[in-house]
Amino acid sequence: MTRQNDEPDAHVVLAYRDVHKQFGDFVALAGVSMEVRKTEVVCLIGPSGSGKSTLLRCTNGLESIDGGEITLDGQVLPRHGRGMRAVRQRMGMVFQNFELFPHMTALANVASGPLTVLRLPRGEAEARASALLAKVGLADKAASYPSNLSGGQQQRVAIARALAMQPEVMLFDEPTSALDPETIGEVLNVMKALAEEGMTMLVVTHEMSFARRVADHVVVFERGTIIEQGPPAQIFDAPLVPRTRDFLSHLGWEG
Amino acid sequence: MSLDFSPILQSWQFLLGGLGLTLGLAALTVLCSLVLGGAIGLARCYGPAWLRLPLVFYIDSMRSVPVLVVLVWTYFALPIVTGAVLPPFWAGLIALTAQIAAYMAEIVRAGVESVRPGQTRAALALGMSRAQAVRQVVLPQAVVRMLPAFGSILSIAIKDTAIASVIAVPEYLNRSQTLAGESFRPIEVYLTAMAVYFITLFPVTRTVDIAYARLAHLGRS
Numbered sequence: 001m002t003r004q005n006d007e008p009d010a011h012v013v014l015a016y017r018d019v020h021k022q023f024g025d026f027v028a029l030a031g032v033s034m035e036v037r038k039t040e041v042v043c044l045i046g047p048s049g050s051g052k053s054t055l056l057r058c059t060n061g062l063e064s065i066d067g068g069e070i071t072l073d074g075q076v077l078p079r080h081g082r083g084m085r086a087v088r089q090r091m092g093m094v095f096q097n098f099e100l101f102p103h104m105t106a107l108a109n110v111a112s113g114p115l116t117v118l119r120l121p122r123g124e125a126e127a128r129a130s131a132l133l134a135k136v137g138l139a140d141k142a143a144s145y146p147s148n149l150s151g152g153q154q155q156r157v158a159i160a161r162a163l164a165m166q167p168e169v170m171l172f173d174e175p176t177s178a179l180d181p182e183t184i185g186e187v188l189n190v191m192k193a194l195a196e197e198g199m200t201m202l203v204v205t206h207e208m209s210f211a212r213r214v215a216d217h218v219v220v221f222e223r224g225t226i227i228e229q230g231p232p233a234q235i236f237d238a239p240l241v242p243r244t245r246d247f248l249s250h251l252g253w254e255g
Numbered sequence: 256m257s258l259d260f261s262p263i264l265q266s267w268q269f270l271l272g273g274l275g276l277t278l279g280l281a282a283l284t285v286l287c288s289l290v291l292g293g294a295i296g297l298a299r300c301y302g303p304a305w306l307r308l309p310l311v312f313y314i315d316s317m318r319s320v321p322v323l324v325v326l327v328w329t330y331f332a333l334p335i336v337t338g339a340v341l342p343p344f345w346a347g348l349i350a351l352t353a354q355i356a357a358y359m360a361e362i363v364r365a366g367v368e369s370v371r372p373g374q375t376r377a378a379l380a381l382g383m384s385r386a387q388a389v390r391q392v393v394l395p396q397a398v399v400r401m402l403p404a405f406g407s408i409l410s411i412a413i414k415d416t417a418i419a420s421v422i423a424v425p426e427y428l429n430r431s432q433t434l435a436g437e438s439f440r441p442i443e444v445y446l447t448a449m450a451v452y453f454i455t456l457f458p459v460t461r462t463v464d465i466a467y468a469r470l471a472h473l474g475r476s
Binding site: 085086091095099100102103112116145146158 | 373380395396473474
């Protein structure tokens with residue numbers, strides 16, 4: 001298995017070892033093991049309900065795991081409680097439904113983490129927020145409320161909000177699934193630029209062309225397990241597992 | 256039949272004093288219910304599990320018992336049980352608060368629960384504590400969403416103060432009864448009462464509705 005960042009001492013940011021998660025009788029994750037290395041973009045693909053989003057939520061403790069362990073920079077993550085809060089500050093998360101705070105302007109949304117969590121002075125937090133809004137191309141929307149922004153703009157603000165905590169790794173949970181087709185591109189471009197800057201990213205996505213072009217490593221999920229993982233060239237052009245090919249052909253992927 | 260409003264004009268200060276008491280009692284009731292009902296509503300959403308049963312019992316019993324019964328119990332029965340005699344105004348305040356707070360608690364709970372769980376997740380994902388997420392993300396949206404129901408409870412609180420007239424709190428309706436008896440002009444006196452309550456309440460409900468129309472987008476996640 002070739003991997004762009006393949007040196008044995010390549011810094012592993014996130015490591016999953018035999019992670020299990022169950023919701024009642026439903027097994028969401030049945031022993032998942034994988035790694036995310038520094039500056040890598042790892043895309044998680046697979047059918048709905050296969051455990052991709054659950055893995056993201058377990059990563060920053062929005063869901064607790066029932067077995068196995070997850071490490072960040074070599075440290076085992078606490079299952080819950082106070083320690084989890086400190087860990088969350090080191091990971092940015094972007095949601096399918098944006099989840100911008102509707103009672104705050106775009107600027108206040110982006111500044112909310114630095115203000116509330118890092119307790120930066122207002123001026124400093126807003127300066128950081130302005131710079132990030134400019135970075136996602138929305139400097140002119142600082143004073144707008146989410147209800148006056150398009151889906152693509154809202155998701156770009158949400159990315160800026162996550163970046164404002166200066167995370168070591170960004171988690172994207174189907175960031176373009178709720179978007180109109182014409183605004184998907186602007187969000188993917190922001191993500192691509194972020195990847196090129198060297199941000200470590202873990203992306204759950206149904207955008208196969210994005211995964212093909214931007215990912216360093218692609219992980220295919222099915223029913224709570226990883227059925228195949230490897231570089232995009234392998235997954236998309238020469239999958240080793242027939243079910244990967246089935247999944248991709250269901251999506252209309254033809255290489 | 257000819258209407259004669261002169262007794263009302265002659266006693267306008269007497270009635271105005273009653274209206275002052277009505278508004279004072281209403282304002283205190285709303286304030287106390289807001290604090291008590293808010294606390295109960297939040298405790299039902301975020302409090303420990305053992306607390307929920309007694310709170311639900313309180314809310315359900317207050318919603319099933321007429322405010323008049325609660326008032327009579329507070330004023331007449333409580334002194335028999337505890338030996339403490341309450342002045343009518345305070346008995347009225349306690350009874351009205353006990354009732355209105357139960358409805359307020361349900362409004363607060365419904366408002367909080369209507370905010371998508373994803374909003375809390377987003378706040379937690381930023382590293383906020385649960386308390387910070389509630390204060391900075393959930394409550395501001397919930398308050399906006401509560402406004403229409405809050406407008407209703409506000410007008411109900413003002414109207415329900417009239418029930419305190421049965422324990423001789425000299426609020427507006429009680430004074431109207433006095434004046435109607437003295438002047439033998441009940442029709443004019445109660446027509447005036449109707450107009451006074453309407454003129455007082457109409458702007459209240461309108462104002463809340465207008466405020467909601469302007470703020471609604473802040474609560475839409």
